Amino acid sequence: MSTQFEIIFSGIKILLVFLIWFHSAPIMAWVERRGSALMQNRLGPNRIGPFGLFQSVADGIKFIFKEDSVPGHVKKFYYVLAPLISMIPAFMAFAVIPWAAPMVIDGHTITFHVADLNVGILYIFAVGSLGVYGIIMSGWSSNNKYALLGSLRSSSQMISYELSLGLSVIPIIMMFGSVHLGDIAMAQTAPLFHIGSIAIPKWGVFLQPLGFLIFTTAAFAETNRLPFDLPEGESEIVAGYHLEYGSMKFAIFQMAEYGNMTTASALIATLYFGGWHFPFLHSILSFLQGHIPMMAALSGEAMEWIRVACQAAFFFVKICFFMWFFVWVRWTIPRFRYDQLMDLGWKVMLPLSLVNIFVTGWAIYAGWL
C-alpha cells in the first residue's frame, strides 16, 4: 500500500463524490418537477428523452447559451462571487461523510470518506454556516430592495435554525461519544435490542426521535426549502436574493439548493439512520456465499469489496429517500408566515432541543443509554 495508491484512491473518492453531488442537481430538478406534477394530478415534463429525463440537460444547455448579463446597478465583484460562495460550502461539507465502513487490506485501513477529519460534525457546521454568506452577499450586492429583504430574511432564518440544528445533534454526540462521523455511523451498527433472533440496530432515530424531528425541520430551514422558503416568497419579495440573477449564475443558485439538500440528506442518514449501515448484510452475504457457487469461490478481499459496494449503495438509497422526502414535504405543507417561522424556531424548537439534551444527559447518567 504505497503513497501513490493512496493518492490515486483519494482522487477516485473525490471524483466519485463530486460526480454524485454534481449530478444531484439536474436529476433532482427532474424528480421535483415530475414528482410535483404527479402529486398535483399533472404529468410534468415528459417530452425530452425517456420520461423527460433529459429535460434538465436541455435546461442546462439553455442556461449556458443565455446571455450572461450583469445589471448596471450591482456591485459586480460580489454579485459574481455570491453564487459560488453559496455552492461551494455545501459541496465541501460532503467531504467528511462516510459512505461505507472502513476496510482492512494487508494491515492497512482504507476509509470511505474523502477527508478523515476527527472534528467531523463540527467541520460540517462550520462550513455549512458559510452558505449564508452567499445569500447575504447576493442580496446586498444586487442593490435591490427585494433582493436585500430576501437575503435578510434568509440570514435571520438560517441563524435562528442553526441553533436548534446544532443543539439537536448534541444528544447524538453525547450518546456515541464522538464527533467523528465514521465513529458515529459505526456505533449505530450495534444492536439496540433483540426481537427473537432479529437485532434492531442502534440507529439514532430509535434513540432520539425528537432529535431527529428537530434536526430534519431545521435542515429544511437551513436549505431554504418549503415550508421555510421565505427568502424567495414571490408574492411578497418577488424572488428574494436571486432576483437579479440570470442564466448560469441563477442555475448555480439552484445547484446550491439541491447540493445543500444532498448534504442535508446525507447528514440525516448518517446521524439518525445508521449511515452506511445495511442491516443483516453479513448474514445475507454469508447466505449467498453458502448457496451460490460463483460467490463461494471469491476471496476474502473480493467479499470485502462487495460488502463496501452494498453499503455504499444502501447509503445512496437512504440519501435518495431523504431527497425525495424534501420534495414530498415541499408539495404537502404550505409556506409559513414570517412570525410563525420565528415562533417555531425560537419558542418551540430551541426549548425542545434543550430539553432533549437534558433528558438524554440524565438518561446517560442513569445508565439507560
Added chain:
Amino acid sequence: MLIKRKNNPIAELYIVEILTGLFITIKNFFFGKTVTVQYPEERRPYSDRYRGQHYIKATNGVENCTACMLCPTVCPAECIHIVAGERPDKEKYPVKFEIDVLRCCFCGMCEEACPKDAIKLSTIYEMSTTVRPVYDKAFLLEQRGNK
C-alpha cells in the same frame, strides 16, 4: 367579528396533520388520475359551432359570395375588405376579399349576416404564424370546414 377557534392540542402539534398531508400527496402521486391533455397527440373535442379560421364556401368551384358588403358592414372589428366586380354574365362577385385576421375578434357576425351562405368560420384553431397574416381570396377559398 373574531371567531373563536376550537383548540385541538393534538392537531396543534402538527405532526399528525403533516403525516396526514404526506399520505394524501403520496396517494395522489401513485394513484391520482392525471388530467393533462397531451396536446399535439391528443386533442380535446371542440363543438361543431366553434368559431375558428375563416373560409368562403364554394359551390361547383365558384364562391357563393356576391360581394353584397353585408359582412364588412356588420363587422365590429372592420377587418373585412371587399372589392366588388362583375362577371361576364352580369353577376356581382368579389374581385378582392381580404380578412385582416389580426383585427378579427372571431365574433361570427359576418357568418350570421351573410345571405348567401358564403363566409364561414371553421373549427380550426391553430392559426399562429410568423408573419402578420391577411387572408386573401385564394386562401379563403380553401374549403376547410363543413358548415
